[in-house]
Amino acid sequence: ITDFYSERGYALASVEPSIVPDEKTLQVSVVMNVDEGDIFRVGRIEVSGNTKTKDKVIRREMRLDEGDIYNSKLLRRSYERIKNLNFFETVELVPRAKAEEKVIDVDIKVKEKATGFLSIGGGYSTVDKLVAMIDLTQANLFGTGKYIKVRGEFGGKSTLYEISYRDPWFLDKPVSLTLSAYRTERDYIAYDRKATGGSVGFGKRFAEYWGTNLTYRFERVSIYNVSDNASNIIKDQVGTATTSSITPTIVRDSRDNYIDPSRGSRNSIFVTYAGLGGDNYFLKSVLDSSWFFPIGKTTVSLRGRVGYATGLFDKKLPLYERFYVGGMHTVRGLGFGADDYMTKPFDIDELTARGKFAWDVSEDLSLDFTLLYSDIDNGYDAFSLDNTRDTYSDEPGHDRLESIAGAVRAMWQASEGFSVEALLSHVDADTEYGYDEDWSHTGICDNTPCDSEIWGFDWWYSSTDNYIRSNKNTTADIRFVSNSGADDTAWVTGLYYRDQLQSLLRQYTYNASDFDSRYDTENLAAYGQVEIPFASSWKWVAGLRYESRDWGFDDNSPETMGAADSEDFWGGKMALEFRTDAGTLLYGLISRGYKAGGYNSALASKLPELEQDGIEIPLESLVFDAETMWNYELGVKGSWLDDALWLSAALFYQDREDMQVKQSIVIPSDPLS
Numbered sequence: 001i002t003d004f005y006s007e008r009g010y011a012l013a014s015v016e017p018s019i020v021p022d023e024k025t026l027q028v029s030v031v032m033n034v035d036e037g038d039i040f041r042v043g044r045i046e047v048s049g050n051t052k053t054k055d056k057v058i059r060r061e062m063r064l065d066e067g068d069i070y071n072s073k074l075l076r077r078s079y080e081r082i083k084n085l086n087f088f089e090t091v092e093l094v095p096r097a098k099a100e101e102k103v104i105d106v107d108i109k110v111k112e113k114a115t116g117f118l119s120i121g122g123g124y125s126t127v128d129k130l131v132a133m134i135d136l137t138q139a140n141l142f143g144t145g146k147y148i149k150v151r152g153e154f155g156g157k158s159t160l161y162e163i164s165y166r167d168p169w170f171l172d173k174p175v176s177l178t179l180s181a182y183r184t185e186r187d188y189i190a191y192d193r194k195a196t197g198g199s200v201g202f203g204k205r206f207a208e209y210w211g212t213n214l215t216y217r218f219e220r221v222s223i224y225n226v227s228d229n230a231s232n233i234i235k236d237q238v239g240t241a242t243t244s245s246i247t248p249t250i251v252r253d254s255r256d257n258y259i260d261p262s263r264g265s266r267n268s269i270f271v272t273y274a275g276l277g278g279d280n281y282f283l284k285s286v287l288d289s290s291w292f293f294p295i296g297k298t299t300v301s302l303r304g305r306v307g308y309a310t311g312l313f314d315k316k317l318p319l320y321e322r323f324y325v326g327g328m329h330t331v332r333g334l335g336f337g338a339d340d341y342m343t344k345p346f347d348i349d350e351l352t353a354r355g356k357f358a359w360d361v362s363e364d365l366s367l368d369f370t371l372l373y374s375d376i377d378n379g380y381d382a383f384s385l386d387n388t389r390d391t392y393s394d395e396p397g398h399d400r401l402e403s404i405a406g407a408v409r410a411m412w413q414a415s416e417g418f419s420v421e422a423l424l425s426h427v428d429a430d431t432e433y434g435y436d437e438d439w440s441h442t443g444i445c446d447n448t449p450c451d452s453e454i455w456g457f458d459w460w461y462s463s464t465d466n467y468i469r470s471n472k473n474t475t476a477d478i479r480f481v482s483n484s485g486a487d488d489t490a491w492v493t494g495l496y497y498r499d500q501l502q503s504l505l506r507q508y509t510y511n512a513s514d515f516d517s518r519y520d521t522e523n524l525a526a527y528g529q530v531e532i533p534f535a536s537s538w539k540w541v542a543g544l545r546y547e548s549r550d551w552g553f554d555d556n557s558p559e560t561m562g563a564a565d566s567e568d569f570w571g572g573k574m575a576l577e578f579r580t581d582a583g584t585l586l587y588g589l590i591s592r593g594y595k596a597g598g599y600n601s602a603l604a605s606k607l608p609e610l611e612q613d614g615i616e617i618p619l620e621s622l623v624f625d626a627e628t629m630w631n632y633e634l635g636v637k638g639s640w641l642d643d644a645l646w647l648s649a650a651l652f653y654q655d656r657e658d659m660q661v662k663q664s665i666v667i668p669s670d671p672l673s
Helices: 002-006 055-059 072-084 601-612
Strands: 014-022 027-035 041-048 088-098 103-112 116-125 129-141 146-155 158-167 175-187 192-205 210-224 239-253 264-278 282-295 298-311 348-360 365-380 397-412 418-436 464-482 490-508 515-534 538-555 563-579 585-595 627-640 645-657
Touching: 002 072, 041 055, 072 088, 072 103, 116 645, 175 210, 365 418, 490 601, 515 601, 538 601
Parallel strands: 041 103
Antiparallel strands: 014 027, 088 103, 116 129, 129 146, 146 158, 158 175, 175 192, 192 210, 210 239, 239 264, 264 282, 282 298, 348 365, 365 397, 397 418, 418 464, 464 490, 490 515, 515 538, 538 563, 563 585, 585 627, 627 645
16 A cells, blocks of 8 residues: 555555454454655755766666656666666665655765676687687776677687677667677588678667667678588578578567566567578568566566468578577477487476475574476487488387485574584486487398498498486585684585486496496585684685595406495695785685595496497406696786776696596507507
């Protein structure tokens, strides 16, 4: 009721319920006593804390102007809009009532945060191989709210250069301007693609949650290095073509927070028409809808997308404008391409349920419970003999997972000096992965050069490979943490325990029997760390961890006969830190880490197969030692130019012993290994 009145100018309206009991009927009457008070208007709007951002950038997000009738709903919306700028760590809108003048002054208090970033990184993926990235972004250019980004990616399979600019208030008008230019190259399975293009767009809000954009794009694309086995769809588009298109878009966005929304929705539709000159003529449209619903402290999100694209005037739709599904960004578990030889369809069946429960037992003790269940049963067929996305297998593959996991976390404020944190978790997961190992079907050689009438035998063979795994993992961790201030000595100490049992059943057509193995590990560790500040700006940090590990491996192979061992490890670090008055951190550290040894069960499962090929693996090579590493490091971390420039740099030397390398097999008897 008070919200109803405060949204209509009655800023000081009050509601007090009166309860009148009736003893005869055993009922009560509730009388709501409403004191509307006076209608208030907005007085002065003051902005503070914006050391970089200009006042107008903040004021133009306000839904209330000085002199307007006060409206608490519009004040909340103003807070959301300023927060969604993503320029500030904190945003406060504080209304101050002046009863005598019947006005509400609004104080806007913000705390600036870094909006410029320079990111340099690298990585490795099975698709792009080695990848290097550099990204220079300023989201609040000169405090005007303008956005500029320069980005580059360089990989073994792809490269990308891109620069983009956005002015949300072009010429200080409520019209946005967006400019972009890019160049990209990518190697696909059956062809390579190179594209150069640019775009210019204008946008306008025409209601609180509604907006529209109009974008013109010009792009020049080359399709080349086409495989001889590529499909006709690809071969028909070899060469260079240009696209000149215009795209109107309508968006309704009522999310309360663009970064981490808890309520509201975002709905958009665009229609692209290509044919304003250029070589390509097509029509493409996508409707995208996302909804967010708060349920307690949890937010449920639903999203759906539907699109349509077609060529125009007897022109084919370009490869790079088609819709592709499959993978983590669209539909997980979807088949790789078409397969006319499969007798069983690729069903997609996924169920995931998650629950969380928080219980404040007392002021000093709280418990958090988490439960997760997953049941996934998807078809799998991803190996294409001729790289056309069409597969010829006749044995259905599968990718299955059934798991249940639970955890309990306890937080106990034991005393003024320390608190206790404890975590107990358990996972029980069963997976099954199988595929058509020959990639083909039994009639693939009929009337082809591999037919037996030509060669005397058929080249094809039929086999499947199936891996059934079970993983049971229980962990417990209890730690004691000091309740210390920033200038006091801080410490933590604790105990860690883990018991894990992994089993594998491999079913392969050409193995004499199924391979069955069991790998059991048990870890127990004690750890601690202390941080001691001294001389105002200095800090000494020391940490130590001691761990004991027992493991055992057994299988049904007479060659391996299993193995078992016990190991003890220790690791730790010593660091000296100095923090300047400006907040820059200088440090030096010495640390020792370790990685447990164990048994190469993956290689053990391949032994029967390797023996059939005449390759002998020494049994002692199946057991590998623990790895240790000493690290010596000097570094600096800090920010300058009002947080516009961030730096994190380190000079280090590492000494690794018994280094463990994945996916590497050394076969002494094989000169080619």
